[in-house]
Amino acid sequence: MRALAPVCALVSIVVVTGCTGSSEPQATPAPSESVSSAASPTGTPSLPPTPSATASPTTASPSAGSAAAAPTCRTSALHLIARNGGAAAGTSYQLLVVENIGDAPCTLFGYPGASFLGTDGQPLGSPARRDPSVKSHHIRLAPGDKANARLGAPNPDFFSESDCHSEQATAVRVYPPDQTSPLRASVDQRVCTTKKGRATVTAFEAGPPGG
Secondary structure, three states, X not given: OOOHHHHHHHHHHHHHHHHHOOOOXXXXXXXXXXXXXXXXXXXXXXXXXXXXXXXXXXXXXXXHHHOOOOOEOOHHHEEEEEEEEEEEOOEXXXXXXXXXXXXXXXXXXXXXXXXXXXXXXXXXXXXXXXXXXXXXXXXXXXXXOEEEEEEEEEOHHHOOHHXXXXXXXXXXXXXXXXXXXXXXXXXXXXXXXXXXXXXXXXXXXXXXXXX
């Protein structure tokens, strides 16, 4: 029995040694933290784009063509002469020529008002009616420029005296378009004073007669 004691003791030592180990048990490493947040961007974060400035609307300068037209020619800026325009188809003509004697451009448009005047300065018959053979259009007269209209009077020789009642005209009275003051020019023409022998007048045309 004593022989077994050392063996048992040896076994005890081995068992104890195997149970306790010669070194400390290795600690279980702590789980590393998982990084759930995204990596922060490097550098300065970009700012939202600045909206480009809206260009101010540009106002187009008025062209020369859109500039205001020259004002209507006033009577005081015009000079009138009457020229013998001959005769045709039983009608005798006076050419009414107006010149811009002012210092600025002006505009004529339309028909003049025209009457023959007798030796006493009074109108002979009715004012001339409009002759539509010349179309009205705007005429720009620079200083020194001219325009003309044609005043036609039926020849009294083609009428009976009862239908004409002829008189001698010594002047014409002409109202420029849109004016209330007349111009006057000398003439020497026999004219009828009745409705049947009423004179006619055209709208103004640019330039002197035949020019």
